[in-house]
Amino acid sequence: xxxxxxxxxxxxxxxxxxHHGNLRRALLEAGLERLESTQNPEFSLRELTRxxxxxxxxxxxxxxxxxxxxxxxxxxxxxxxxxxxxxAVQAHPDKGEGFAEAGRAYVNFARRHxxxxxxxxxxxxxTSPDREMHASAQLAYSGMLHSLAAVxxxxxxxxxxxxxxxxxxxxxxxxxxxxxxxxxxxxTDNVDTLIDEVFKxxxxxxxxxxx
Amino acid sequence: xxxxxxxxxxxxxxxxxxHHGNLRRALLEAGLERLESTQNPEFSLRELTRxxxxxxxxxxxxxxxxxxxxxxxxxxxxxxxxxxxxxAVQAHPDKGEGFAEAGRAYVNFARRHxxxxxxxxxxxxxTSPDREMHASAQLAYSGMLHSLAAVxxxxxxxxxxxxxxxxxxxxxxxxxxxxxxxxxxxxTDNVDTLIDEVFKxxxxxxxxxxx
DNA sequence: GGATGGATGTGAGCAGTGTACACATTCATG
DNA sequence: CATGAATGTGTACACTGCTCACATCCATCC
Numbered sequence: 001x002x003x004x005x006x007x008x009x010x011x012x013x014x015x016x017x018x019h020h021g022n023l024r025r026a027l028l029e030a031g032l033e034r035l036e037s038t039q040n041p042e043f044s045l046r047e048l049t050r051x052x053x054x055x056x057x058x059x060x061x062x063x064x065x066x067x068x069x070x071x072x073x074x075x076x077x078x079x080x081x082x083x084x085x086x087x088a089v090q091a092h093p094d095k096g097e098g099f100a101e102a103g104r105a106y107v108n109f110a111r112r113h114x115x116x117x118x119x120x121x122x123x124x125x126x127t128s129p130d131r132e133m134h135a136s137a138q139l140a141y142s143g144m145l146h147s148l149a150a151v152x153x154x155x156x157x158x159x160x161x162x163x164x165x166x167x168x169x170x171x172x173x174x175x176x177x178x179x180x181x182x183x184x185x186x187x188t189d190n191v192d193t194l195i196d197e198v199f200k201x202x203x204x205x206x207x208x209x210x211x
Numbered sequence: 212x213x214x215x216x217x218x219x220x221x222x223x224x225x226x227x228x229x230h231h232g233n234l235r236r237a238l239l240e241a242g243l244e245r246l247e248s249t250q251n252p253e254f255s256l257r258e259l260t261r262x263x264x265x266x267x268x269x270x271x272x273x274x275x276x277x278x279x280x281x282x283x284x285x286x287x288x289x290x291x292x293x294x295x296x297x298x299a300v301q302a303h304p305d306k307g308e309g310f311a312e313a314g315r316a317y318v319n320f321a322r323r324h325x326x327x328x329x330x331x332x333x334x335x336x337x338t339s340p341d342r343e344m345h346a347s348a349q350l351a352y353s354g355m356l357h358s359l360a361a362v363x364x365x366x367x368x369x370x371x372x373x374x375x376x377x378x379x380x381x382x383x384x385x386x387x388x389x390x391x392x393x394x395x396x397x398x399t400d401n402v403d404t405l406i407d408e409v410f411k412x413x414x415x416x417x418x419x420x421x422x
Numbered sequence: 423g424g425a426t427g428g429a430t431g432t433g434a435g436c437a438g439t440g441t442a443c444a445c446a447t448t449c450a451t452g
Numbered sequence: 453c454a455t456g457a458a459t460g461t462g463t464a465c466a467c468t469g470c471t472c473a474c475a476t477c478c479a480t481c482c
Contacts, residue, residue, distance in 0.1 A: 174385025181337045
């Protein structure tokens with residue numbers, strides 16, 4: 001996808017490509033693809049630079065460390081998640097359904113990209129002072145917060161909305177984690193119907209009831 | 212704590228200690244302590260053996276790989292979690308309260324041992340074929356399942372119980388994860404009261420209602 | 423249009439890692 | 453007390469993240 005410009009060509013991409021043609025982006029893509037394609041999500045910086053076809057240290061012109069690369073990948077993951085959730089919300093005229101669908105989208109995102117999902121919430125996500133990543137995560141949260149506020153017809157800073165948002169996020173996040181850990185698979189036949197059941201029960205008895 | 216037996220002494224511990232005195236246990240303890248005591252939960256096998264005062268490869272007589280050591284540490288974590296939850300359940304005569312208290316114990320375990328908690332649910336927990344660890348995790352799940360079955364006064368294999376258990380586990384697990392990721396801290400003043408609120412809301416409207 | 427300086431990529435090298443292999447020591451048991 | 457198994461040690465190897473000095477390329481200005 002990202003071809004090296006051997007001498008002077010391939011000016012087809014976005015600006016900011018000096019020798020390689022946006023090496024930063026290429027490394028990110030390679031890393032993300034690596035997460036998707038293999039069983040073992042551990043990878044070395046050297047492996048990525050080998051894939052991209054560049055010397056090891058070229059990476060250090062774009063990322064201060066391997067950790068910084070991982071943080072950028074996580075941020076990209078949050079961006080994609082936010083997009084998918086926004087789509088889910090907008091696809092449903094009924095706000096309650098839209099909110100529930102966003103939850104389903106969350107779980108399915110985790111199922112489709114388990115390694116990326118883990119990366120997004122791994123240790124360094126809490127530790128690293130990466131600004132971009134925290135901003136992305138914040139975006140995901142505030143999106144859900146406002147969606148729930150619309151459902152409950154209350155301001156976003158209403159305590160009930162805040163607690164409800166954390167509750168919903170916890171449920172969805174926990175379910176995602178347990179599923180990708182294979183800790184739910186072993187107890188149920190079909191994960192899809194389980195998700196439906198969990199959500200249905202939630203809808204009937206839980207916080208989505210405007211009471 | 213684990214002193215090396217220079218020549219022939221320190222037979223004070225459980226059997227199975229040849230040269231060192233249960234090196235396996237010592238490595239586990241060192242690893243767990245390492246997780247508690249430091250900011251950066253990454254550690255090398257060599258570091259652990261240095262702490263214990265033994266050559267690097269001695270560890271390989273007790274663990275097939277570093278991954279196996281991590282799996283054993285995770286299993287130990289599950290054991291401790293199960294113990295704390297059991298205590299929480301038994302401390303309350305009312306079964307519903309006991310169940311809720313077990314949930315609180317779950318969250319607090321994660322808060323007190325964030326690195327260990329992460330390890331227990333990290334990538335390799337799903338990947339690794341470590342039998343002991345999966346057995347321990349299973350134990351945690353079935354304990355909660357039976358506790359909920361008692362609350363609802365239904366058999367443990369009742370679909371409603373199963374769904375409720377996964378729901379409860381998801382909520383508690385997700386909340387734990389979000390808290391230790393610092394993703395909740397930034398939105399609320401006091402985590403403790405938040406937990407109470409989440410649980411209270413759950414108790415009032417959720418699956419704990421016998422309807 | 424050619425010089426200049428900053429952005430970008432390269433190569434060698436360092437300390438540290440996980441682990442395999444051959445060997446040494448110690449223990450339980452005959 | 454000899455023997456074999458269990459346990460610990462030393463050496464070595466391929467690999468890692470990362471630093472430093474150097475090479476290359478591009479945009480820009482005279």
